[in-house]
Amino acid sequence: MVTAGDPRLVQIVALSLRVSLSAAFIASAIGLPLGALIAVTPFRGRRAVIVILNALMGLPPVVVGLLVYLLLSRAGPLGAFGILFTPAAMVVAQVILIAPIVTALARQIVADGWEEYREQLQSLGATRARLVATLLWDLRHSLFTVLLAGFGRAAAEVGAVMIVGGNIDGVTRVMTTAIALETSKGDLPLALALGLILIVIVLALNAGAYAVKETAQRRYG
Amino acid sequence: MVILRWMGLAGALMLPLGAVHADNVFITVASTTSTEQSGLFAHLLPSFEKVSGVQVRVVALGTGQALDLARRGDADVVFVHAKSAEEKFLAEGHGVKRYPVMYNDFVLVGPKVDPAHIAGGKDIVAAFQKIRATQAPFVSRGDRSGTHIAELDLWQSAGIDIGAEKGVWYRDTGQGMGPALNTASSMNAYILTDRGTWLAFRNRGDLAILVQGDRRLFNQYGVMLVNPATHPAVKKEMGQRFIDWLVSSEGQKAIASYRVNGEQAFFPDAEQPGV
Amino acid sequence: MKVGPSHAASILPLCLEAIFFQRGGRDIIDGISAQIVAGPRTVIVGPNGAGKSVLLRLCHGLLQPTAGVVRWSGPDVRNAQQRQAMVFQRPVMLRRSAFANVAYALEVAGYPSRERAARAHEALELVGLASLSGHPARVLSGGEQQRLALARAWTLRPEVLFMDEPTASLDPGAAQEIERIIGAVHAAGTKIVMVTHNLGQARRLGDEILFLHQGRLIERAPTDIFFTRPASVEAVQFLKGELPW
16 A cells, blocks of 8 residues: 555545645634734734633644534534535634644734734835735745644544544545554554655645745845 | 625535435435444445435444434434344334344453453353353443443353443443454453454454354344334335345345455344344 | 825914923933924934934824824824825844835725836935846835835925934035925925934024924024024034033
8 A cells, every 4th residue: 555656555644635625724824814814903802812822722622523423414504514524624623723823823923023013014004904014925935834823733643534534535535644544553564664654745735835945045135 | 895705605515415415316325334334335335226216325333323313313224233222223113124144253352461261262151151250351342332331241141240230341432343342452451352343353453253153143134224214305216125125035145155364254133133 | 086285275383382202211302392384404403412313203203292282284184194204323224125115105005006116216316326126125225225215205206305413424425415405405495304403404404493402492484594693692602612412
């Protein structure tokens, strides 16, 4: 199975990437603007919100999996959508897991950037929505790392996707659940080989992203 | 700007996910880790999918969890091995009818050094009593699975109230069959396992089959359609079709032909069920 | 349509009425009243910690006074914020091209996209950066960045341009170029209000001097009078270099 080009392995790797990248992008679409908004908007209870966000970064995946399962179960409030045991359900669980991470890290980065940009942008008379958009775009190189952190957590996670995906062969089996399964079967060498592939993929993705980021940073300062 | 661009990309990524979901010709089967991890489903399902065009998606859990999943209407068919739990499930109105499909048997595996001196015996109850007497390490699933239920029944037959008498020698792991076997392998402990999972299990270490062939180690599998009257989302036609195929001569032959390391792992008995 | 300073009713004079500003229990601005009128280039000088930069930020609206009123004039007073601009000691450039930095200011100010390109090019032309318009702004030299900051401010045709030590971090050649641009901006009709600790620059660029010391406005005079016949003891000491600056 670990030989390159094995269609089953390719399918599992492709599904892992698709699910976790989707989750990372959706979580970013929510978390980056939200984090930026929290960074540039003074409001009562902001400290409490920040503390809660930081705490949510450590959400136990199994708990998230269980909650999403109860939501998406036929007997649950969103059961009618019928997405339990599909990749979409796995994306939902991963988004819930990593959105707080993306939001909290984005808030920190934007808050630091805001220190530098505040007077200039206020002087130009930018509205709050534009402030958020401008800061997100200008800090894109640093925020890209946040996206990667979210992806990394999503791709490495097993507890939540196991519960809401069901680890169904050919449908919802991803790298981590395949590793868990092979470990269960006592095939430790295969489990380890799959683990190495996962590590290599995450490493390659990070290295590529880092190179892109470095180049862009050198170009744009 | 950047957000829109990212959302576009995310949309492109999401499309294939939607496509998987849109393809609705499938049923969800809640089954046990023993059937999935022994490789039986990988052997059976392609044959059924070919004749029916229905994809079978197997969620493998312990028998107790699999039945709970079906109780919430999240499966169309349950395929498990704990008759008393299955009958309770039927009595609650969650299932339509139980069809016996096949059996295999449990075996008691343990370290070759065999501190409880039970190797080669046929009497499983006597073996359990010796393990208790020597307090040799024993790993239990502890997860309400069919295997766990069978193990608890055997302790009871041995006249041992395991809830009260268990000590450090009795390791309650709360895990699936495979992880529990991994634990037993690393601890050199005794463990009750179904034969199919054991045959497919690779990380055996020093463990070997010590007791087998007792009539009380018989392990019957049954399959049930989840009751569409209670759970309207159940795909009853496709689900029933799968059940009918399993108990048909074609399905029974497919089960009989499955080999793990050259050994037959499951014995079809839909015609003359043992239980 | 957006109009330049000469077409609209003036928002000047700017009236500062007994303004105070406290931070950390300290009076940074300790009761300043003044009127800043159209025309002359106003240069604010004073020793370190006199409150020059804070006063500039109070005028521009980046800070709110703890007491007192900062009031603009005229029928167009509601749009006063859009009629002024500010250049900081350290220019903050967005991570995009020089041209895009200028166009950004126009976009924020609500200029339709078809007008932005021409206006941005004109501003880059004025500061001598037309040939670098496609370069990423953050990799320009310090002097180029400050010229770009001036272009970004000037492209809005502000009636008032505030500047906080615009040449303090620059070498003499770059500073000279900035002074030339400030002259051109003023010649085109923009009121200049500028903080500097460079007395030579104050002498060259200022028409009138506001001398601040310990949060108070000690002296206000035409430039040559301030430098030749300062009226206050503090100003005399300051010009002799006896106050820290």
